[in-house]
Amino acid sequence: MHIELKRGSSTKLYVQIALTLADRIRSGLIEPGTRLPSVRKMTTDLGVSLVTVSKAYAELEAIQLITCSQGKGCYVRGAQELEKTEDMERTHRTHAKNESSTPWNWQMALVDYLPRAQLWRHFDASPQVRYELHMSAIQPELLPTREIIDSAYRLSSNHPERMAAYGSFQGDRELRQTFSGHFAERGLRVMPERMLITSGTQQGIDLVARTFVGPGDVVYMEAPSYTGAIDVFTSRGAKIITVPMDDDGMRIDLLTRLCDTYPPKLIYTIPTFHNPTGITMSAKRRAQLLNLAQSYHCLILEDDPFADLYFRDPPPASIKSMDGTGHVIYIKSFSKVLSPGCRVACAVADGSVLTRLVAAKSTADLGSPLLTQKALQSFIQHQYSAYTARLRDELYSRLLAASAVLEEHGSPGMYWTLPDGGLNLWLQLPDGLDMRELHRQSLAAGVSFLPGSACYVGETDTASLRICFTVTNQELLCEGLRVLCMVINNITPQQGGATADRLPLI
Numbered sequence: 001m002h003i004e005l006k007r008g009s010s011t012k013l014y015v016q017i018a019l020t021l022a023d024r025i026r027s028g029l030i031e032p033g034t035r036l037p038s039v040r041k042m043t044t045d046l047g048v049s050l051v052t053v054s055k056a057y058a059e060l061e062a063i064q065l066i067t068c069s070q071g072k073g074c075y076v077r078g079a080q081e082l083e084k085t086e087d088m089e090r091t092h093r094t095h096a097k098n099e100s101s102t103p104w105n106w107q108m109a110l111v112d113y114l115p116r117a118q119l120w121r122h123f124d125a126s127p128q129v130r131y132e133l134h135m136s137a138i139q140p141e142l143l144p145t146r147e148i149i150d151s152a153y154r155l156s157s158n159h160p161e162r163m164a165a166y167g168s169f170q171g172d173r174e175l176r177q178t179f180s181g182h183f184a185e186r187g188l189r190v191m192p193e194r195m196l197i198t199s200g201t202q203q204g205i206d207l208v209a210r211t212f213v214g215p216g217d218v219v220y221m222e223a224p225s226y227t228g229a230i231d232v233f234t235s236r237g238a239k240i241i242t243v244p245m246d247d248d249g250m251r252i253d254l255l256t257r258l259c260d261t262y263p264p265k266l267i268y269t270i271p272t273f274h275n276p277t278g279i280t281m282s283a284k285r286r287a288q289l290l291n292l293a294q295s296y297h298c299l300i301l302e303d304d305p306f307a308d309l310y311f312r313d314p315p316p317a318s319i320k321s322m323d324g325t326g327h328v329i330y331i332k333s334f335s336k337v338l339s340p341g342c343r344v345a346c347a348v349a350d351g352s353v354l355t356r357l358v359a360a361k362s363t364a365d366l367g368s369p370l371l372t373q374k375a376l377q378s379f380i381q382h383q384y385s386a387y388t389a390r391l392r393d394e395l396y397s398r399l400l401a402a403s404a405v406l407e408e409h410g411s412p413g414m415y416w417t418l419p420d421g422g423l424n425l426w427l428q429l430p431d432g433l434d435m436r437e438l439h440r441q442s443l444a445a446g447v448s449f450l451p452g453s454a455c456y457v458g459e460t461d462t463a464s465l466r467i468c469f470t471v472t473n474q475e476l477l478c479e480g481l482r483v484l485c486m487v488i489n490n491i492t493p494q495q496g497g498a499t500a501d502r503l504p505l506i
Contacts, residue, residue: 002111004237017056019458023116025065032078118454119228130446131480133467136423152375167370169362171197175377179346187317190348199368200343204331209236211360217265222250224455226275240457249281252288264298272315273306276455276466277426278419283316293327305333308388310421311396326350342372395470402469405478409485411492423470429463447484
């Protein structure tokens with residue numbers, strides 16, 4: 001495996017090794033029961049001392065990610081083995097016995113460059129899960145799937161030639177014209193020539209990272225942040241620095257001080273209904289962030305998946321709407337709200353930044369599928385506003401129902417703030433709670449959630465988690481939250497009461 005060591009960094013080498021391996025283990029890239037390279041081999045591969053690797057393995061063993069035994073080596077622990085070390089010892093013996101007969105053991109010698117893949121690790125729920133609250137998505141029954149399928153069928157039947165030709169690398173012009181009108185209604189005036197259609201937000205983030213971020217480049221993000229973005233920037237070898245948030249979003253005062261020491265190449269932010277916390281950055285902070293980017297001649301990547309899903313008043317104008325100098329790349333997802341399977345998002349950029357992104361897109365996939373772009377275009381142009389207005393009412397009612405269950409059944413010391421929009425609820429739990437045990441017991445009880453640790457860079461377990469209150473119907477949502485609260489209560493020391501900051505009713 002490839003481990004990028006920054007030898008001039010203030011972070012000690014053994015810590016860098018331990019953090020990289022921890023990320024890979026938590027992501028599932030190194031499976032439970034896998035034997036890690038020997039200390040001597042790791043020493044040779046990385047060009048460090050035996051003591052450095054030994055200290056790294058000791059750190060991993062201390063946080064119960066691996067278990068080491070004299071003469072047998074170090075193995076990745078599994079969920080069952082966190083409770084009973086003797087079970088792992090039996091696993092070791094079985095693994096050693098069968099090691100020579102397993103046909104794919106040689107693959108561990110292949111070097112890869114995936115330091116982390118938490119998005120993949122937490123995307124699909126296990127088969128026994130009844131209440132899937134981990135996925136940030138909208139219940140399929142609420143989506144306009146039938147209308148989009150009918151549109152795709154008409155297009156493919158009436159215009160078969162569209163299936164026999166490549167589309168534009170930049171995306172279908174008619175769709176970009178529709179987006180131009182959509183954005184103008186929301187305060188962002190942009191011509192179709194300044195847009196790039198991507199296969200979802202995730203591809204947009206990846207294109208920006210592959211184009212503008214290289215090893216050692218400084219990328220700033222909120223703490224916590226979107227798991228998929230952390231994965232992308234980590235894979236590029238970026239130096240990721242996280243900035244805490246308060247009720248108005250990213251702390252620009254702290255960011256400014258950090259930038260004096262570590263000048264940024266890119267600042268990634270989700271300013272509206274932030275994922276995972278739900279926080280919305282104030283208009284003042286947005287202007288301050290843009291001014292900072294202009295002073296350092298760096299890029300802002302503004303990720304906007306949820307702005308149309310507000311529950312009361314529309315959110316502040318996008319950072320991009322204030323940008324007259326091309327410092328902001330704005331990515332707006334439509335997949336999340338309309339049809340996750342269609343994978344359609346729009347990136348807005350200026351000048352050579354856009355040109356380079358289009359070039360990167362062309363080498364990635366030769367352009368997004370034309371049929372899905374055409375299928376969404378008519379709906380966005382004619383029905384999107386009325387659809388999202390109805391959707392907002394339904395999602396808000398589910399948020400209030402979820403909060404009511406948490407207030408009634410939540411653990412003492414649990415805290416959350418009701419977001420002004422979006423799909424997610426961020427729960428802070430009492431400090432010292434064993435989050436891995438909570439995750440294990442929750443899955444066994446049939447409830448999935450996103451552990452807060454997946455939303456941090458290089459962090460150990462944090463007493464927080466994200467649930468999505470929109471991914472299932474209200475009855476299953478409330479049932480699942482009651483089960484989750486029961487599990488949390490079983491392992492939480494008793495203290496104060498569960499509390500929430502509530503929005504006024506509409």
